[in-house]
Amino acid sequence: MQTLSKNAPMPVVRRLPKYHRNLKELLEEGITKISSKDLSERMGLTASQIRQDLNYFGGFGQQGYGYNIEDLIKVIEDILSINNKYNCIIIGAGNLGKAISNYILNLDGNAKVLAMFDVDAGKTNKIFNDINIYNMSELKDYLKKNEIDIAILAVPKSSGVEVAKDVINNGIKSIWNFSTADIAVGNDIVIENMAINESFYTLTYLISENKK
Amino acid sequence: MQTLSKNAPMPVVRRLPKYHRNLKELLEEGITKISSKDLSERMGLTASQIRQDLNYFGGFGQQGYGYNIEDLIKVIEDILSINNKYNCIIIGAGNLGKAISNYILNLDGNAKVLAMFDVDAGKTNKIFNDINIYNMSELKDYLKKNEIDIAILAVPKSSGVEVAKDVINNGIKSIWNFSTADIAVGNDIVIENMAINESFYTLTYLISENKK
DNA sequence: TTGAGTTTGTTTTATATTTAACAATATCAT
DNA sequence: ATGATATTGTTAAATATAAAACAAACTCAA
Numbered sequence: 001m002q003t004l005s006k007n008a009p010m011p012v013v014r015r016l017p018k019y020h021r022n023l024k025e026l027l028e029e030g031i032t033k034i035s036s037k038d039l040s041e042r043m044g045l046t047a048s049q050i051r052q053d054l055n056y057f058g059g060f061g062q063q064g065y066g067y068n069i070e071d072l073i074k075v076i077e078d079i080l081s082i083n084n085k086y087n088c089i090i091i092g093a094g095n096l097g098k099a100i101s102n103y104i105l106n107l108d109g110n111a112k113v114l115a116m117f118d119v120d121a122g123k124t125n126k127i128f129n130d131i132n133i134y135n136m137s138e139l140k141d142y143l144k145k146n147e148i149d150i151a152i153l154a155v156p157k158s159s160g161v162e163v164a165k166d167v168i169n170n171g172i173k174s175i176w177n178f179s180t181a182d183i184a185v186g187n188d189i190v191i192e193n194m195a196i197n198e199s200f201y202t203l204t205y206l207i208s209e210n211k212k
Numbered sequence: 213m214q215t216l217s218k219n220a221p222m223p224v225v226r227r228l229p230k231y232h233r234n235l236k237e238l239l240e241e242g243i244t245k246i247s248s249k250d251l252s253e254r255m256g257l258t259a260s261q262i263r264q265d266l267n268y269f270g271g272f273g274q275q276g277y278g279y280n281i282e283d284l285i286k287v288i289e290d291i292l293s294i295n296n297k298y299n300c301i302i303i304g305a306g307n308l309g310k311a312i313s314n315y316i317l318n319l320d321g322n323a324k325v326l327a328m329f330d331v332d333a334g335k336t337n338k339i340f341n342d343i344n345i346y347n348m349s350e351l352k353d354y355l356k357k358n359e360i361d362i363a364i365l366a367v368p369k370s371s372g373v374e375v376a377k378d379v380i381n382n383g384i385k386s387i388w389n390f391s392t393a394d395i396a397v398g399n400d401i402v403i404e405n406m407a408i409n410e411s412f413y414t415l416t417y418l419i420s421e422n423k424k
Numbered sequence: 425t426t427g428a429g430t431t432t433g434t435t436t437t438a439t440a441t442t443t444a445a446c447a448a449t450a451t452c453a454t
Numbered sequence: 455a456t457g458a459t460a461t462t463g464t465t466a467a468a469t470a471t472a473a474a475a476c477a478a479a480c481t482c483a484a
């Protein structure tokens with residue numbers, strides 16, 4: 001059973017977490033196997049799409065039977081590298097940074113926030129979720145002394161680009177960007193944008209379309 | 213100059229906010245016109261895509277000249293209905309709810325949070341950003357007495373589905389969902405998901421691919 | 425053990441999206 | 455005013471994604 005990506009399209013990759021979530025729920029309901037047809041009805045997709053999505057990574061099902069849920073969960077976790085350990089820092093210790101810290105705490109323990117940073121002296125030198133909040137001036141030194149996998153940006157738009165440059169210059173290879181800044185990165189850096197702007201304006205568009 | 217949608221594809225719609233943001237920045241830089249070629253270089257797209265995207269809604273440029281930035285901004289705002297007034301409530305007054313409240317405050321004033329709700333008595337009967345935080349038990353009555361356009365869900369996954377049902381049953385037609393719950397809605401309801409899970413696991417996937 | 429019924433993996437077809445090409449038309453320097 | 459240059463809107467081609475179709479292979483009840 002190989003799970004080597006044959007260069008799967010991004011739309012497929014972005015569906016995998018949804019499969020994962022639904023399969024976990026099924027397992028909790030005590031169900032041990034499922035066909036692409038049943039899963040498709042539950043998730044509002046076509047069975048064909050599910051089979052084809054999974055087949056970008058390998059053949060994990062069995063004719064006449066379907067997919068073993070427990071196995072498939074493990075396969076997907078493997079593909080997405082969910083079970084690796086990720087050391088994170090959060091830049092920005094406002095409500096957004098704290099909300100993200102909570103989110104990661106509720107994950108299954110594979111990702112961990114090791115430090116938070118802020119420019120605001122009123123927020124620094126405190127502890128949140130057992131995490132130290134440092135001043136931004138300490139960032140460079142911190143990154144030298146600690147191996148950090150992911151820098152999470154929870155800063156205002158105005159400082160987004162600058163902070164991104166900062167962390168990249170100090171060795172960060174992956175950014176989860178919650179700021180509304182447009183951040184351009186080189187080819188060796190991975191960035192994932194939460195795009196709250198795009199989301200809100202898409203909603204307002206859909207609302208106006210819905211009224212027609 | 214008409215801006216009636218010829219049923220534009222969603223990928224096009226989701227690019228419009230990005231055009232909008234870049235055009236606003238250009239205007240701030242004192243630039244008044246731009247060609248699809250120059251804009252494409254700035255945004256990392258193809259000029260062809262920009263021209264075709266815009267042409268789903270109308271012909272806003274001029275041969276040999278390009279696009280008038282100020283006009284184009286207005287057109288996009290019109291398409292996305294950015295300048296309509298949106299009355300919002302936020303369900304969940306934790307860090308996430310507060311972060312969203314801040315985000316909306318930083319918008320240009322067209323969206324407004326009129327109330328927040330929480331189940332936690334420790335959070336209710338307080339004021340944040342001049343907004344009252346009510347107990348969830350008051351939600352139904354509040355929605356009866358106030359015209360709310362958008363319900364923003366900033367609740368834990370466990371209560372996401374239930375809260376969504378609640379607001380829909382009380383007349384809400386549009387939901388901006390920040391919870392990690394999978395929410396199924398009828399055809400007359402608009403929902404936009406922030407999909408934080410999908411985003412994080414896509415990031416971990418990209419990180420592992422980046423290392424290959 | 426058999427065979428009707430299931431369900432996969434994969435191929436084929438259809439649809440959606442992006443890119444390229446280019447005629448039509450405007451600009452702008454002279 | 456003119457024409458070389460720029461740039462659009464739009465059509466055509468290419469690519470990417472999704473759906474349908476189906477042979478192969480398994481399950482499971484009798």
